[in-house]
Amino acid sequence: MTLLDDFLVRAALAGIGVALAAGPLGCFVVWRRMAYFGDATAHASLLGVSLALASGLPVVLGVIATALAMAVAVSAAAGRSHSVDTLLGVAAHGALALGLVALSLLSGVRVDLLGYLFGDILAVGRGDLLVIWSGAFVVLGLLAWRWRPLLLTTLSEDLSAAAGVDPRRERLILTLALALLVAVSLKVVGALLVTAMLIVPASAARVFARSPEAMAAGAVGAGALAAVAGLAASAELDTPAGPSIVVVAVALLLVASALEPAVTRRRRRQAK
Amino acid sequence: MRPVQRADGVRSLIEAQGLGISLGGQPVLADVTLTLRAGEIVTVVGPNGSGKSTLLRLLIGAERPDSGRVIRAPGLRIGYVPQKLAVDRTLPITVDGFLALAGGNRDERSAVLERVGLEGLGRRQLSALSGGQFQRTMLAQALLRKPDLLVLDEATQGLDQAGEARFYMLVEQLRSELGCGVLMVSHDLHVVMAASDRVICLNGHVCCEGTPTVVSAAPEYRAMFGFGTQGALALYRHEHDHDHGAHGHEHGHGHEHAHEHGDHAPASGTAP
Numbered sequence: 001m002t003l004l005d006d007f008l009v010r011a012a013l014a015g016i017g018v019a020l021a022a023g024p025l026g027c028f029v030v031w032r033r034m035a036y037f038g039d040a041t042a043h044a045s046l047l048g049v050s051l052a053l054a055s056g057l058p059v060v061l062g063v064i065a066t067a068l069a070m071a072v073a074v075s076a077a078a079g080r081s082h083s084v085d086t087l088l089g090v091a092a093h094g095a096l097a098l099g100l101v102a103l104s105l106l107s108g109v110r111v112d113l114l115g116y117l118f119g120d121i122l123a124v125g126r127g128d129l130l131v132i133w134s135g136a137f138v139v140l141g142l143l144a145w146r147w148r149p150l151l152l153t154t155l156s157e158d159l160s161a162a163a164g165v166d167p168r169r170e171r172l173i174l175t176l177a178l179a180l181l182v183a184v185s186l187k188v189v190g191a192l193l194v195t196a197m198l199i200v201p202a203s204a205a206r207v208f209a210r211s212p213e214a215m216a217a218g219a220v221g222a223g224a225l226a227a228v229a230g231l232a233a234s235a236e237l238d239t240p241a242g243p244s245i246v247v248v249a250v251a252l253l254l255v256a257s258a259l260e261p262a263v264t265r266r267r268r269r270q271a272k
Numbered sequence: 273m274r275p276v277q278r279a280d281g282v283r284s285l286i287e288a289q290g291l292g293i294s295l296g297g298q299p300v301l302a303d304v305t306l307t308l309r310a311g312e313i314v315t316v317v318g319p320n321g322s323g324k325s326t327l328l329r330l331l332i333g334a335e336r337p338d339s340g341r342v343i344r345a346p347g348l349r350i351g352y353v354p355q356k357l358a359v360d361r362t363l364p365i366t367v368d369g370f371l372a373l374a375g376g377n378r379d380e381r382s383a384v385l386e387r388v389g390l391e392g393l394g395r396r397q398l399s400a401l402s403g404g405q406f407q408r409t410m411l412a413q414a415l416l417r418k419p420d421l422l423v424l425d426e427a428t429q430g431l432d433q434a435g436e437a438r439f440y441m442l443v444e445q446l447r448s449e450l451g452c453g454v455l456m457v458s459h460d461l462h463v464v465m466a467a468s469d470r471v472i473c474l475n476g477h478v479c480c481e482g483t484p485t486v487v488s489a490a491p492e493y494r495a496m497f498g499f500g501t502q503g504a505l506a507l508y509r510h511e512h513d514h515d516h517g518a519h520g521h522e523h524g525h526g527h528e529h530a531h532e533h534g535d536h537a538p539a540s541g542t543a544p
Contacts, residue, residue, distance in 0.1 A: 161334035162352030
């Protein structure tokens with residue numbers, strides 16, 4: 001019996017894998033105020049699940065395809081007749097509703113709806129681990145490869161255009177990374193809580209970070225800690241695992257926010 | 273970088289030919305043609321909403337024209353100084369970290385910081401800078417790109433008059449040091465005109481174009497430069513070489529004349 005035979009160990013590894021990619025990507029989601037965009041992408045994944053189940057394709061592929069289609073459609077429609085805020089709200093909830101309807105229409109397939117909505121981390125198998133960790137590494141690789149141009153477009157699209165970096169391409173890379181992350185974290189936290197894994201650890205890390213890189217690393221740490229502690233709490237208290245992980249992450253954010261005034265004071269003293 | 277060789281023998285860094293653009297259904301610019309040569313400081317002045325910033329965004333490639341085209345010298349490096357950056361408080365980045373996005377090693381970055389008068393501020397957070405320090409940081413960033421063309425968008429907004437004067441003085445020195453072309457935009461024509469070789473009046477189209485010749489050549493003018501609005505009383509020649517047609521401008525046509533802008537106070541300015 002190897003370590004991976006233990007479902008709790010597999011679950012912890014899955015959570016850490018997601019945190020690894022969600023940390024840096026979540027920083028961009030926070031910096032660029034894309035939280036609602038993340039929601040729309042994540043919710044669209046339910047539709048992808050039903051399409052994949054109906055056509056017999058792997059679920060991951062269906063999720064990546066619909067998440068990507070949703071992200072691209074929303075980006076293209078932004079700035080037309082509705083405000084982005086409204087548009088994203090419509091897209092996020094419309095996709096969720098459509099996905100739920102589509103799942104119910106699947107005949108002859110038993111679908112674990114709660115699992116897709118809130119994740120089923122305790123049921124993660126070796127195959128899932130492989131998918132999660134390779135997806136996480138692809139996301140990390142994309143972000144590492146484009147780190148500077150991505151930061152530059154995030155700070156100012158005009159600055160980046162003047163430097164010969166096309167902001168639209170960088171946006172597309174983030175969109176692609178987001179779709180991938182949604183696909184790999186569906187099993188861990190579910191469609192409804194993916195965005196939480198993106199923005200909560202990143203926001204907690206913000207309090208202590210003095211550079212973008214430090215914030216990304218801190219977000220990975222906070223996310224991984226939340227995953228492990230959340231799993232432990234869930235095993236102890238017999239609570240659902242995905243939501244428990246998010247609750248721990250939010251608790252970390254609250255603690256970090258409470259410490260913020262002290263951190264700021266200390267920095268001011270050091271600066272003098 | 274090779275300057276564009278034109279039929280008439282003029283070498284230009286960047287050219288706009290008949291640029292037109294509508295934003296949100298509103299025509300912003302129509303038939304804008306201009307040329308900028310190496311070592312030249314050109315200022316675009318015009319009221320708010322006259323399309324100045326849009327023109328710059330077209331020239332740096334952040335926006336695409338509906339009609340006309342922008343011709344850049346092959347390999348042209350643009351150093352862009354934006355009006356402001358929406359530096360989100362959630363994005364922690366130091367001055368040095370920001371400069372690193374533009375390139376250069378540690379020594380080059382600290383040298384350029386010193387050049388713009390910000391020595392020792394590399395470890396300061398970008399969001400903690402004062403207005404003047406921020407503009408200088410933007411300039412430093414543009415310089416690190418070793419620009420052939422410096423493009424400044426309302427770079428002195430929010431600076432007091434002395435700070436503004438110092439900023440333009442620095443730009444002028446840099447132009448001499450680097451031999452780069454400078455394209456600036458301002459709605460405050462007084463101070464900025466004093467530092468320009470050529471002024472372009474923009475109001476949806478090019479109203480007029482001219483040189484503040486007489487004054488800019490005089491040594492008194494240089495001594496006076498920037499110290500109070502008196503320094504800005506550049507005489508500049510309008511060259512009405514095009515028909516305003518339906519635009520309804522009340523300019524005298526068919527002859528050259530000298531304008532005096534602002535209160536023509538005697539040249540008694542001294543350093544504050």
